[in-house]
Amino acid sequence: MGRCARESIGAASQRPDGILAAVLAIAIASGAGGVIRVHARHLADRHLRVVTTRDVPSKYQTLTFQRAALASRHVLPIYGSSELTCCGSPYRPTQLFATGPTGFDVLAVGSTSSADFFFLETFAALGHDLRGKRLVVSDSPPWFSDEAGLDKGGYAAGFLPEIAYPFIFDAPISARLRQAGARRMLAHPDTLRDQPLLQMAVRDLADPAPMHLIEFAALVPLGRLATQILQVRDAARTAFFVWQQRDRQPDPPARPGDLDWAELAARATIVAEERDTTNPFGFPDKTWRELEKRPRYRRMLARYRSGMTNRDGDLLPAPSTWEAKLSHSVEWKDLRLELRVLRELGARPLFWSMPLPGAYDDYTRRSAAARQTYYERYERVVGRAKVPWLDFRAHDEDRYFLTDPGSHLSARGWLFADRALDLFWHGQSLDDIRAALTTLDREAPVPATPPLASGPG
Secondary structure, three states, X not given: OOHHHHHHHHHHHHHHHHHHHHHHHHHHHHHHHHHHHHHHHHXXXXXXXXXXXXXXXHHHOOHHHHHHHHHOOOEEEEEOOHHHOOOOOOOOHHHHOOOOOOOOEEEEEOOOOOOHHHHHHHHHHHHHHHOOOEEEEEEOHHHHHOOOOOOHHHHXXXXXXXXXXXXXXXXXXXXXXXXXXXXXXXXXXXXXXXXXXXXXXXXXXHOOOHHHHHHHHHHHHHHHXXXXXXXXXXXXXXXXHHHHOOOOOOOOOOOOOOOOHHHHHHXXXXXXXXXXXOOOOOOOHHHHHHHOOOHHHHHHHHHHHHOOOOOOOOOOOOOHHHHHHHHHOOHHHHHHHHHHHHHHHOOEEEEEEOOOOHHHHOOXXXXXXXXXXXXXXXXXXXXHOOOOEEOOHHHOXXXXXXXXXXXXXXXXXXXXXXXXXXXHHOOOOHHHHHHHHHXXXXXXXXXXXXOOOOOOO
């Protein structure tokens, strides 16, 4: 036999061994990954209160923890942004419900870079775990005040491959919805630059011509493998966080009972009131000291001191730029897509929007009539999806409901939101929730405006 023939036979005999070795390596890696995922989920189930009783960095608000929360019978997830952690102490839901005083506690998911598009990706990644489960989405008016929605830097800061990959390759949602989401992802190309597989798939879905769909179908096996690897990373991050917190276990839950909501609302209002001694808009002193450095805020305060108001839109020109941005904001599209994802997955959401700072806006170009356009648009978009919703517009001119022009809830604002959470968790109807909030406002009304010391305007 010639040398070439012998080499060919030798190479052929080695190929099966190489293939078997590769298959064995993948099988071992998959098995190890499966063990990590099972162990992490066990830890998440056992130590769920580690993330429901404190403010947790967004990278540790893992899908593993979220799935554990959805599977539990005592945790209500709430998805929002900076309002979940920045303001309103000690009445943020992770604080008030930390010991489960009415039978449940809250998992806060989100960061300053969160918005509706991030949530829709997250919900799609959670998939069937959402079926029949209650959750809350907290929307913020500033998201809708820009045509581009959340800025690109904000989206990039919150981008997680652990969520993006299952959204594109594995989520149990309709093809049209996945394609619409892919087109939105292309608006943030920087997040795809280091993800070539994801980038190719997103481009194929965004332009679903026959050849592109064939190419996407060819990418799906690799995409699902990458998703599984990322799920292992998500699980490892969960296990690492639990290990970090091993010496900081929260107090055991209290025996469920009833809260005196009127008394709590009165106390929360006092907290908000005592934090403001410098301005008539209910903003904490620290916030106002920063705002007052800017000329436009000083001019606005001068209007207040002179007794002038633009509440009826008679004093200042209409906020045409703000109205145009509000009208064309892509955030409305993201919100509609998010609602469709939740409907397809069979979730049971409550949506709310924080109010605009009307007590402050009455001295700006944003009159009461202009602000009403926001509330009506939000009602129209969410109402058409036939999900329960609140917009807290009754507190638009409630000085102590917010802490700043960015619509972050104060202690008083969060207490009202907490009341809605409690009623929603216990299965009350939207009409009952709204009626209870009206009663609570009557029992704990906003205090009269205190006299403001004169000074330089």
